Amino acid sequence: MRISSIEQFQQGIDSILDQQARLNRTQQQLATGKNLLSPSDDPAAAAQLLTLSSLKARNEQYDRNAAGAQNELELQESVLASSGNVLQRVRELVIQANNAAQSNESRAAIGDEINNLADELLQLANTKSASGEDIFSGYNSRTPAFTRTGTGFEFGGDQGQRLLQVSEDTQLSVRDSGQDIFEGMTVGDGRFxxxxxxxxxxxxxxxxxxxxxxxxxxxxxxxxxAAPGDPVLYSVVGAQGGAIATGTYESGAAITFKGITLEVEGTVENGDSYGVAQSARQNIFQSVQAIADLLLSPTNTSGAASKRTNDLGQAIGTLDQGLEHLQGRRTIVGNRLQTLENRIEKNIDEQLRLERQVSEIQDLDFAEAVSRLNLQSTALQAAQQAYVKIQGLSLFTFLR
Structure with a gap:
């Protein structure tokens, strides 16, 4: 087989260029620390890297959502805790005021403090997030949740719940409607x-x-x-059930009917009556404000004084219902925070798994690459030396 000098020279140059290209690619791998420099190096691996990159980006978004959810839930939990503290203070003041040793003036001072606590409770219900949104207004987050009106307190939000996606299969509610939180409690003992x-x-x-x-x-x-000196009788009538019970009143004796017990002490007059109504829902601001108004109103008769005592006793029950309701809402928020904490840990594990897979595909084995660089450098030197020798084998050089 005959090989021309030009073909020999070209093969030598091609060999040198090929070795230089391989050496250059290895140098780039070492410089970047990556095994794949372009999709053409390994199309299947490149496609897998694109998929993993998309999954990592989505997981990072879940992490950002989780951080935002944690801030929102911790803020809500803090507001609920502060609201519970306010109600507990109101309860202590009611017990203090419902003492026969108190005067109209001292009760008015207590009522003034409770009035201020009602304002503090209203401010807590209108708490704003770091972005300036009212956290208890639902979707109407630029509207105060509650406002004081001439007739009481009005809710200005809606029933919307703010949800955040914290993983592929987990959505968490990070904001609740103030209507559920501050208007969800019942009066009295929760039943009557x-x-x-x-x-x-x-x-x-x-x-x-x-x-x-x-x-x-x-x-x-x-x-x-019927007449002075006659026994005092009582009768119990239900709005739906009609006549329920009758009997002779004795101070200190219990009147029991339909699962309800009334302990009555003191003097009752002919025609006195008391209602036992089914509990209704009332916003907590109105309940606290009603207590303040009651204490700010002086009483000058024994009948008015006993009504105040009875009403304050019911107010304590209403406050207990409010405290229990707020504690229940705190428990719900606490459960969400626990779920979120578990989800954050799983997201971290998932992110580490994805990064490990990316590393296995993309990251360079430096020990192997350095060894390969040495071999390719030696191969390039050999190709260059071989070319120099072949270049000197020309017939014209021999004749000369």
């Missing part, structure tokens, strides 16, 4: 509320309790006395 009309002239003090299986209805307990 004792009502003492202002028209009563007696000075009886009442305590009410009910069982969980008490029959729901609106009851009226009426006392009557």
């Amino acid at each position: 509320l004792l009502q003492s009309p202002a028209t009563n002239t007696g000075s009886a003090l009442l305590k009410m309790s009910s069982t969980t299986d008490a029959i729901p209805d609106d009851y009226t307990v009426t006392f009557s006395q």
Whole structure:
């Protein structure tokens, strides 16, 4: 087989250029620390890297969402804790005020403090996030959740819940409607509320309790006395059930009906009546404000004083319902924070797994690359030396 000098020279140059290209690629790999420099190096691996990169970006977004969710939930939990502290302070003041040793003036001072606590509670309900949004207004996050009006307190938000995706299969509610939180509690003992009309002239003090299986209805307990010196009788009538019970009143004796017990002490007058109504929902601001208004109003008769005592006793029950409700909401938020913490740990593990897979495909084995660089450098030198020798084998050089 005949090989021309030009072909020999070209093969030598091609060999040198090929070795230089291989050496250059290895140098670039060492400089970048990457095994794949372009998709053409390994199309299948490049496609896998694109998929892993997309999964990592999505996981990083979940991490950002989780951080935002944690901030929102911790803020909400802090507000609920502060609101509970306010209610606990109101409860302590009510117990202090519901003491016969207090005067109208001292009760008015307590009422003034409770009035300020109602304002503090309203401010807590209108807490804003770092972005300036009202956290309890639902989707109407640029509107205050609650406002004070001439007739009470109004909710200005909606029932919207803010949700954040913290993993592929987990969405967490990070904001709740203030209507559920601050208007979700019931009055009285949670089942019934004792009502003492202002028209009563007696000075009886009442305590009410009910069982969980008490029959729901609106009851009226009426006392009557045919003539002075005659026994005082009572009758219990239900709005739906009609006549329920009758009997002779004895101070300190319990009146029991339909799962409800009334402990009555003191003097009742002919025509005095008390209502036992089914508990209704009332926003906590209105409940606290009603207590303040009651204490700011002086009482000058025994009938008014007993009504105040009875109403304050019911107010304690209402506050207990509010505290229990807020604690329940705190528990819900705490459970979400626990779920979020577990989800964050899983996201970290998932991110590490993805980074490990990317590293296995893309990262360079430096020991192997350095060894290969040495071999390729030697191969290039050999190709260059071979070319120099072949270049000197020309016939013209021999004849010369």
